Amino acid sequence: MDSISQQATHERIIRxxxxxxxxxxxxxxxxxxxxxxxxxxxxLVRYKQTYLGVLWAIIQPFLIMVVMTIVxxxxxxxxxxxAPYAILTFAAILPxxxxxxxxTGASNSLVNSQNLITKIYFPRLALPISAVLSGAVDFLVSxxxxxxxxxxxxxxxxxxxxxxxxxFALVFMAALALSFWFSxxxxxxxxxxxxxPFIVRFGLYASPVGFLSSSLVPRFLSEEQLHWYYIGNPIAxxxxxxxxxxxxxxxxxxxxxxxxxxxxxxxxLVSGAYFFRxxxxxxADVI
Numbered sequence: 001m002d003s004i005s006q007q008a009t010h011e012r013i014i015r016x017x018x019x020x021x022x023x024x025x026x027x028x029x030x031x032x033x034x035x036x037x038x039x040x041x042x043x044l045v046r047y048k049q050t051y052l053g054v055l056w057a058i059i060q061p062f063l064i065m066v067v068m069t070i071v072x073x074x075x076x077x078x079x080x081x082x083a084p085y086a087i088l089t090f091a092a093i094l095p096x097x098x099x100x101x102x103x104t105g106a107s108n109s110l111v112n113s114q115n116l117i118t119k120i121y122f123p124r125l126a127l128p129i130s131a132v133l134s135g136a137v138d139f140l141v142s143x144x145x146x147x148x149x150x151x152x153x154x155x156x157x158x159x160x161x162x163x164x165x166x167x168f169a170l171v172f173m174a175a176l177a178l179s180f181w182f183s184x185x186x187x188x189x190x191x192x193x194x195x196x197p198f199i200v201r202f203g204l205y206a207s208p209v210g211f212l213s214s215s216l217v218p219r220f221l222s223e224e225q226l227h228w229y230y231i232g233n234p235i236a237x238x239x240x241x242x243x244x245x246x247x248x249x250x251x252x253x254x255x256x257x258x259x260x261x262x263x264x265x266x267x268x269l270v271s272g273a274y275f276f277r278x279x280x281x282x283x284a285d286v287i
Contacts, residue, residue, distance in 0.1 A: 023273050027123050034122055038130035042105065043137055057138035058145045061093045068093070068210035078211040083247050084153040090146055091246040092209045092239040095171045098139045099235060100200045102172075106131035106179030107196045110187050114287045124280050125273070128179040132172060139168070150246065160245045167241040174235060174265045180272030184279055187287050207235050212243075213254070230257025237261040 028035070047053045065086055072078045073085035080088055106128040110117065113127055150157065186192035213226065213236055230237045230253075238261070240253030 023125075023277060024123065028125060028129075031122055031126055035126045035130045035133065038126060039133040042131055042134035046134070054137070054141055057141040061090065061097050061142055062145070064093050064097075065090045072210035076211075081212055081247075081251055083251070084155065087146075087149055087153055087155055087247065088212070088243065089210050090149060091243045092207075094139065094142050094146055095167070095239055095242050096204065096207060096209050096235070097142065098135050098168075099171050099175045100204070101138065102132040102135040102175035103178050103182075104196055104200060105135065106175065107182040107186060108193060109179070110183045110283060110287065111190070111193070117287055118284050124283055125180075125276060128183045128276075129176065132175050132179060135175075136172075146246070155247065158248050160248060164242070164245045167238055167245060170238045170241070170262060170265065171235070173269055174238065177265055177269035177272050180269070180276045184272075184276045187279075187283050203233075203235065206233060208239055212251075213240055226254060227257045227260070230254055231260045231264060234261030234264045 047056070050056065052059065068089040069085045072089070073080065109127040109131040110124065117124065117127075149155075182192055182196060213229065237253050237258030240251070241258060243251040244253055
């Protein structure tokens with residue numbers, strides 16, 4: 001009798017949720033080892049049977065840097081603010097590549113793990129979180145290459161670099177915020193798998209990756225419209241923040257616009273997490 005009652009205490013009763021469901025941070029912390037395991041699995045799968053392996057984390061942004069430098073720097077003649085155009089573009093490509101890969105992978109994380117979802121219980125938020133985490137390895141590898149580029153172009157290492165982890169945290173939260181919404185929606189609407197790549201491609205050219213956002217002022221936008229550009233595209237301020245960390249005070253972002261962009265990201269993150277939790281109980285049935 002004691003053994004039966006002891007076994008019963010370890011059983012977990014799962015009931016359907018209704019309306020807005022609070023985010024259980026304690027539960028996520030309890031499953032932290034699973035999150036790290038899933039993240040490591042994503043890394044291994046990404047480079048499985050590849051000859052160059054993790055070097056692709058450098059090759060891909062390097063090739064984008066070359067194209068951006070030629071198209072925007074030489075052909076379009078966009079201003080560089082006195083910095084080497086290669087560094088100007090790579091400083092923004094670095095966070096953008098992380099965001100694009102993390103957002104794409106996390107948006108498909110539930111659909112790609114449907115066998116796991118239908119067999120065992122764990123907080124489903126672990127899947128998009130682990131997908132975003134796995135992109136941090138590529139970011140760190142590319143960051144080392146960026147340091148080598150700075151040394152090559154004799155760009156000084158300033159104290160602004162100390163703020164780099166803060167801006168990485170912001171781009172991490174931005175990827176996580178969108179992935180909560182899109183991963184949850186993708187379970188029921190498989191069209192999401194076709195929409196996300198379009199968003200990523202459009203965002204690459206709508207964000208100041210190959211150019212300075214300040215250069216838009218005399219060409220397309222007024223100062224007031226530039227504020228709305230930062231709010232409508234919160235990634236823009238983060239990319240400019242990376243440039244400020246790497247290239248110095250002459251490349252400071254529009255701080256007011258950046259602040260509003262961070263607020264937008266926070267709203268999307270919290271609302272996305274609550275929406276995810278509200279529909280979480282239906283995933284096993286719908287997927």
